[in-house]
Amino acid sequence: MNQEINIKHKAGYIAIFGLPNSGKSTLLNALLDIRLAIISARPHTTRRNVLGILNEENLQCVFMDTPGIVKPKYELHKKMVKNIENALGDADLLLLMVDCTHKKHPIDVDLKAFKTSAHRTVLILNKIDLIGKSKILPLIELYQNWAPFDTIVPISATKKEGLDVLKEEIEKNLPLSPPFYDKDAITDQPERFFVSELIREQIFRSYHEEIPYSTEVMIKEFKERDKGKDYIEAIIFVERDSQKGIIIGAKGAKLKDVGAKARSVIEQFLGRKIYLDLRVKVNPSWRRSESKLKQMGY
Ligand SMILES: Nc1nc2c(ncn2[C@@H]2O[C@H](COP(=O)(O)OP(=O)(O)OP(=O)(O)O)[C@@H](O)[C@H]2O)c(=O)[nH]1
Ligand SMILES: [Mg+2]
The missing domain is CATH 3.30.300.20 (K homology (KH) domain)
Structure with a gap:
């Protein structure tokens, strides 16, 4: 690694969290351009955190895809919430994802780790391919009034729209740091x-x-x-x-x-x-x- 990379290099942990089925795993795969996290049309597909690494010359983003937020009904749900809280606790930056077609806005995020978090949070409005362009701005205002997000980024994870803006936003918010993992690693899970x-x-x-x-x-x-x-x-x-x-x-x-x-x-x-x-x-x-x-x- 040369000296210049050391000085300019940014790296950090980024937790992707939000309600079930909002497209968190789809976003992870879209950002990495690989099929790493599993996806289905059903809520609660993800149960364990999935770690995915995006490497660029002077950047290493370590993403954590987490289970959808759930009010625990049984022991497995409690483990899923624990996984979310662990990811949030470790993160340098939080990406809170919402499905912009959800009827109920804004969502009630009932997570201790989120509420007490001093982290910067980017709100991602996903699935904008399913709504008219004129509906996006009122939604941004609605969420802005709900909580003072650092930024709100509308995207379509399936169509890979808005990802460049999101990546810029992520890079802006990560600290200068040497990489945590090999620069050719995509995950640390077996x-x-x-x-x-x-x-x-x-x-x-x-x-x-x-x-x-x-x-x-x-x-x-x-x-x-x-x-x-x-x-x-x-x-x-x-x-x-x-x-x-x-x-x-x-x-x-x-x-x-x-x-x-x-x-x-x-x-x-x-x-x-x-x-x-x-x-x-x-x-x-x-x-x-x-x-x-x-x-x-x-
Ligand atoms: N139209 C559209 N569908 C999307 C988009 N992103 C995700 N989906 C669909 O939404 C469904 C849920 O996607 P996932 O990525 O599994 O959602 P998740 O948030 O990881 O869900 P859990 O792991 O269950 O919490 C799938 O059917 C995806 O194809 C999008 O940008 N547009
Ligand atoms: Mg998922």
């Missing part, structure tokens, strides 16, 4: 985490109602092989027997379909061929059990 997330993403996209929420995915075995495909065995936990039947489907067809889709996206992510073995197990009420969640790494 491959097996992303593999389990990609399986969960297919579950969120393939099953209805309560089914995706009753599942958790754990990688039991991940054998890298010099010759031939890597072998990955993943367990899909559900809470009840009836859910196991739904996941598997008639003659195993549904699970086979989910497995094929997951294998394809995992292969794209890893850049190599894999053999994916999916098994379904009942783990009664895992979402409500502190000790079971702990075993699952929460």
Whole structure:
């Protein structure tokens, strides 16, 4: 690293947080131009923070994509809120994301870490592709009156609109600092985490109602092989027997379909061929059990 980079280089942690389904994970992927965080049309897709790093010559942004804010109904929700609060506590800059099509404005953000935070906060109005241009300015005024945000940036994460303005705003607010990670790193989380997330993403996209929420995915075995495909065995936990039947489907067809889709996206992510073995197990009420969640790494 030469002297000039040291002097001019900026780096910092940036937490992306907000209501479920507002497009936080879509934004992370759009900023990094890679499919790192999982996305679905359902709320509460993200459960654990995802760390993604954007590297430029004199800049390193360490983004934390967090679960959507939730009023905890059971133990898993409490862990999700804890994850959000950890990310906010560590951040140099907060990006609070709202979906501009939400009926209720402004949102009630009930997070201790946010309320007591001395951090600078940028409000992101996402999904502007879904509303008329004339509606954007009144929304900006509405949010400005709600809380004194440092800046409000309208964007469309799916259409990648407004991202340059957002990036400028982020860079402006980060401190001079050497990088925290290798300048070619995109994350510090292990491959097996992303593999389990990609399986969960297919579950969120393939099953209805309560089914995706009753599942958790754990990688039991991940054998890298010099010759031939890597072998990955993943367990899909559900809470009840009836859910196991739904996941598997008639003659195993549904699970086979989910497995094929997951294998394809995992292969794209890893850049190599894999053999994916999916098994379904009942783990009664895992979402409500502190000790079971702990075993699952929460
Ligand atoms: N039209 C439109 N849809 C978007 C935009 N950004 C995200 N979406 C969609 O909104 C849905 C939720 O996106 P996610 O990125 O999973 O949202 P999230 O905030 O991470 O959701 P949780 O993890 O559940 O809190 C998906 O169907 C996205 O395709 C956008 O700019 N425009
Ligand atoms: Mg998400």
